[in-house]
Amino acid sequence: MTVASETRSVVVERDIAHPPEKLWRALTQPHLITEWLMRNDDFQPVIGKTFRLSGDWGGVDCEVLTIEPGKTLTYTWNHAHEDPAFDLRSVVSFTLTPTASGTLLRMEQTGFRPEQKQAFGGARHGWQAHFTNLERVLAGLE
Template sequence: MTTASVTRSVIVERDIAHPPEKLWRALTQPHLISEWLMRNDDFQPVAGHAFRLNGDWGGVDCEVLTVEPGKVLTYRWDHPHEDPAFNLTSVVSFTLTPTATGTHLRMEQTGFRPEQKQAFGGARYGWEAHFTSLERVLAELE
């Protein structure tokens, strides 16, 4: 395996005290995604659908890859940047597993190259913060 083909992944897992159906709503409804992740106007949980996430630092072009309602959501995450250390094409996967007390949520973002230390660290920090916001959004949902 060459160094160029080695990538790293950010994995965040949490046990969330809400059922998978409620969590699925927060992962797939544009107004809820805007509350916990980033602003967007056009997300649809349909394989092949392109959408954009916008943050204060810029935006990410995405395409839905996999949809298994209530179970798995995967999308491509493209962050073009003139600095190769920040130019990132990755895949974000959410896996929901029912538990006795709610849902086990696993997020994996794959595709960080070895030289992307700052982007990798930012993603690790960012996803933890996003999950904290997600739990707040879920607590406020009916």
């Protein structure tokens, strides 16, 4: 039996009319993460820190892999499932690039196996909705 090692990625980029520092707060402060992404149990921007993101459908187990304050944040995004086809092991990376009008936010989620069409499609749609929520949260921040 051969195991396919090819994986796919979801990439979402959006120009956001807020400075990187403000965006960084929304990416790293637990109460703000809850407002735009999902409930979380004690996120901290510290390499090796584990946390869980929870939604109505269940949740994902995460671990902070890299952090460069104001610039990059990467963490695992793992959803365990009894059916291996739905067992997702992925990595989410956020990159912030200052622009004349604010920040270019790039999110890449890597690790979708070819047979994980539903998870891949859900992520493509979901991240767009999360970014819309993020912009709403940012608009309300001082």
